[in-house]
Amino acid sequence: MHGPAGTDSHWRDGPWQKAGQRLTAHRPAVAGLTLLAALMLAVAAGLVAGGGPVGAALAAGHQSLTFALLAGLGGAALGLLWAVIAVALGERAERAMMAPAAALTGLPLALALPLAGGLLGPTRGLAPMAVVTALIAAPAVAVIARDELRALLRREFLSAAQAAGIANGRRLRRHILPNAVLPLAAAAWTALPRALMAESLASLLGLGLPEGVSGWGTAVGAAARAGDTVALAGPALLLALTLWALHGVGDGMRLAFSTVSGGRR
């Protein structure tokens, strides 16, 4: 049994702290978070210091990470909105809205970005490419978020609140939304590695980031075409590490926060 509110034990054992403890108990998540923090610092330092193959790789990382973050956030927002609207509209609308999301998730959507890059031509701007990347990431987020919302809505404390006559709006504000935050954050996170992967693949083929903007994929593609293994190693390694870190954190978030997998019970 634990101590009363306001004591250290209460601070440690609160639900949000427990969620943090579950996340940090997952070693790949901790390693991923550490690596991402180190990469951010290194990229920032590389921008200041510049020069050499390492500086170039870090500068390319700045472009890749910025693009992935913006497009990933867009994809996450779109996917969450998709799921929330589907669940809110009822079972029939949910089935109709989620069937295409599930079908799209099974397709190699990452190939759509180089296709869009080719269609848009060499004068393509960053914004249309970010929109296409967001569209690529959104269906998977929508499917996971819908599953999380459905699992949450089946939780028995919500049934008990409903049986006790607590109004729908109050149940939404006081019970559903707070309990949905972490599972939906875990769902949203999956958009980041998808966005980075799609951008890097397209840029590798020369059909991703527009000319003048050089990401890791662009650097790897240029080095491969020039046969320069030294120039290839840096961005390839950084890209691989970043993707591993993003997936590690995502796995940890799912295990720690997901209602579907029972991480929060």
Place this chain on the structure above:
Amino acid sequence: MNRAEGGAPLRVEGLSLLTSRDILLDRLSFAVEPGEVLTLSGGAGTGKTLLLRALAGLAPKGITVLGDIQIRGRRILVTQDGALDPLRTLGAQFTELLAHQSGMDERAALRRAAEALERFQVPAATRRLALHPQELGEAMRWRAALALAMAAQPALLLADAPAAALDPTQRVRLLSDLAAWTREAGTALLLTGRPQPDPIHADPVHSGLADRRLILAQGRLETPEEPAPAPDRKSVV
């Protein structure tokens, strides 16, 4: 469903629950009087939870409810997992329920909550109101959940396999305390139980836990044949 003005807190007449293809519960009729403890036992999947949810007004979609359910007064459902929001403190959950059910302000609700927890033998009750459910042990969490339900002073308490995960000794003590409280408060208590070993399922009448026992089998209610009284009531539990 309607709310009767007098008589038993719960009266069910010819209640049937149907899907488009199947009869899940078939013409059930029973009543629970004020202060009476009625246990409803049956094997897994016999429809105990479905019945309780229907009585609580939460029949699942696609289920047709036929027959008459009369409920007099306030009705509270305690679901199988104890039904506490993991992110809200016990105090906040008591306050919300009591404000909604009885129109109490926060101070009065917290006072009632502390009294209810103490009544249910939760030590240091006032301080525990600042804790979240998962900060309590399993037995204490169940005591808090049932105290929350009883604090609302329901006329009818529907408890779906409460504290099924607790060890039998703790569970019998918890259910006996609950039954004593509901008898004293005049609350009609409908308890469901899982298959044996389970004090609700085994012999709740002779153990003193329940006043009456019904068995749900193949969608119908059966009244068990009562065995001869045991020489020592305590030894049966």
